[in-house]
Amino acid sequence: MAAETGIPSVYLEHQLSHVGRGAKKTKRSLIDRLRHCKSSHSRSWNDSIKTVRSCVGERRSQTDASDSTQVQHCLDTLQKAMKVISPQTLKERLDLIGRQLGLSVQIQEQKISLGMDAFHVEVLLGEDGVINSVKLANQGDVMDCPDLKDILKRGNFSEFVEHLQGLQSIYQVTSDEKLKSKAFLALQALEKDLNQLAQFQNSISGVANYIHKCPLGIMLPRLAGKPMKLIYFVSPYDLLDKKSLTAHPLTVEAITENFLGQSVTVCIEPVPESAPLNKLQTMPLMNVSITQDGKSLPSFSGVSQINSMMLPASFVLVLPQSIPVSSQILQKITSLTNLEIHKEAESKNLHSLILENFSNRPVKDCHKLLVSLPDQQHIYFLNGGGQDQQGVMISRIPFTHPTHVPKILSLMRQQLLFNIVIASCIRTGAKKDTVNSIVFEVSAVSLQQLTIVFEHPAYDTMITVDIDLTDITNLKCRVTCTNTDHVLCSDEAVSRVFQR
Template sequence: MKTRTLMSDLKSKYADKSWNETLQLVRRCMEKTKGDGRVSEPITRCLEKINEALNVSSMTTMVSRLEMIAKQRGLGSHLSPTETVCYLTADLFYIEVVLLPGGRVEDVRAAHHGEPPVSSPSLLQLLRMKKFHEFSLKLDDLVSFYNIQGDSDVKVKIFSALRHLETDLFKISHLPRSLRESDLHVDLIMNGRIGNVQPGRDGAPMTIEYYISPLDVLMGLSDTGVVGVGRVALVMVGSSDTSHRLQMESLISSPPQVDSFGFPVFEPLTDSCSESLPATFLLKLQPALPMLMSFMEKIGKITDGVMAEKHLQVEPLPQLLMKTNTKQNSKISWTDGVQFAVPLPASEYHSYVFPGAEWGRESWKGALIHTVPFSHPGHVPALLEVLRHQSAINILLASCFTDHHLDAGLQYDLRCEVLPESDHCLSVTFSLDDGNHLAVLQVTVVDSHQMSCGLLMPDFVDHNLDDYVSRVLVRCMSIPITMRAIRRKVSGLIAGPVPEADPELTTAMDIITSAPLSDESAPDFPGAVEPPASVSHEAAEEEAMATSPGYYVMSVASPLADNANTEAVADPSPCVSLGVYSHWVTGGLPAELL
């Protein structure tokens, strides 16, 4: 009763008060800390609710809102002497918000340590639209970018090392190389030494787009006419329990000197150009990547023992992939195995079984990796190849996953059992149309560009068919679509002897390598919108040029590339390009995917 009476008295006392007066009272209360120096949490929550309820229509309320956001994100805040600029400050950066009467915002500028403030259109737009929650999240990203332990001098040195790393990564990205795909953007992502590099903007870190699946390419082209976004790594720094020698200047000369593989020659890390600091560089993966333990060991060897996250939860790789797929039920028990019903066009259904005991082998266990630490720019190309290799394996396995409801009465056109072999090899056992014979498709993922398929069938050997299946798999990166193509090809082979030369197969192989495709040859991707399915003579000529070993590409978008070595260099990946994306990006689609 005493509490109710007190609350009633408070309500009556402030019933005629304006929100601004109430706000000022709460702010004064916040300045009175407890004995231990902490601000009362109920008062803090009260102030947050008041700020959210207020209509920001004056300079005072805008300042109050900015100060609250700064406090929530652990930043300092203060007004300029003229009270027209609100500063949100941290050790290595600050934000200037230039205010106008009525709570309007004239400009928002971000300044990093040692650099002049630069206008940030994205932050300005958020404040002008009064999207304070989104603005707060942007600040949180900035704070996490500079989340480094140590005093101010150490933080400044670590941030300086990151800037020199970014300079070297740009230099590597602008070295000349062979063009292997007809679409420059896809080629840069999949074949560039360090993928598609984009500088940081508005305080965001540098990004590296390092892998994109064929389905991502198709969906992007269908929706917007441009290639979609693939898997991305943010270039950041992070604190470390042990010290690592990090560069304090660029390690690549100008113009860059390259070795026989086309990679730059780095200056050694001496005391004059580097310093031992309690931090590492990081590739922050978006989204996080399920990775096999054997691949983590490869990363450790590349980075000379700089290891990834500790206390990782190890699980079978397919189970990790299911958990990271928002469409899958993460509560599915993996112990006894999992079965998926995969719908395909023309009312075709496949069944894919993953035996739990087999996939529980140590060689196929992995963990979800969010960050990959390293200490030298020369580590990045090799690290990205490991990430691409793992991404290719994940894409293949995930192609068998679906949230389609299992129906006991459903008639499957193909029943398959997917089994693990080595850490980069798996097999698909399936029953042929007569139901009395089993066949096995063995898939070896050599790397993100090369995949080898071997089809083992009773009393049947055809290496041309193996090559055909390999090409189909590389083009679509989908096990169900590949199995559908196999089923169509072998449906009539078991009944009698195989002719010496299969005209249909020969025609299909010709289509793969060069022939333009008609509308009837478009693949049936569940949920994918098909792009135009015709290739002009000019497009075919462009594709032929794309595979020419004498065709080089070098970006000139960045001034850092002005002094780059433009001499033709040896191809670090001398194998013949399998053309994973070339035909698709130019609009033609292989007939074997029907």
């Protein structure tokens, strides 16, 4: 069997050896009885056979609730390891996926259906057993999904499971069957508004401007069960390919194909039980008005009893991983949405959070950072991390109206730009050479302004660098010497560095 499935026999023995502790004890008692029979010279061979048969019959008559579960688990493990090479193995694999996700599964000769009351995914087979099409029936609307068809043809069942789980999550915001359909309508109406808003971004030229100045950045619409994705920030570090030691081009294709930059997904989630209900749209709210000079301008209606409904849920921007956010930014977002943002831990020094997040390890001294370069040794002393620079780690931002999304992304861009600049002072494995190091004092005046002071390498004077972090596409930098106020660096030079 191991040779047929391509699974190592040791792996099968390991899986089958974990059938249950209760079963092991019973087997030990049976083996002890058989050994006793073997050691008894007074018994004949026929008597031994009878004893074995009685022991097996006794074992079959015993009921063990864990046996069926453990055996099914072993069978499922074998099923996952088998390659899908026929219509029958495809049906068995889809049946396994449906059972594990708690979905209803209906298998016919040329159709496999997985889903629940709210939605169904139908896999249609041809006469030769090849997948002809995959259709998604959602709230009565049936649409063809060629992407799901390609996923199944490639045998990428893990990605297929992600789509099913994404569809399930939409309807898990409430246990009320009547409100489940309303949750889908709310998310669908929000996505239509954001899709329409994204059409107004096509007139913006330049990829850097398109990402960092557009209301939504690069928008990837919903694909079956995968939610809408907004790529809203790409730093110079994101473009570096560590494997090839080259830089990706700053193009939309390179960013989307290589999953570069910072992004959020647009979802809907239930609110805590103690939280009040939210009025969410069930119809698109965006309107387009034409000005006197012929330009189209978007506008949004407020929620009302006609276009919305009270639901125990909220829209949410989900971050792929938690990021440090200052208390100031958090307060601005909360005052905008009037919704509480879940904090993953207590607030602490923002610099410490940023350094620990980017270095993936605790930082003993966040005020003194050592950096080893190929030809220089630096020490950075960070200031401005007092009570006014507190931060928390967040991974979800709830909201209730489509106009909240551009404003939230604008604030998050501001935070991420600050994080990237502070994190540039981190180097793992730096040398502890304080004698030959160049000392820099970095002061965070605010999230929009940094001041760097260091000694001139050739003259007995101090240099001050003021960096304006208001806009990543147009960074402003002023470098002056003590007692001269002479500008040594232009804004354009600094901007080009960050746009590359």
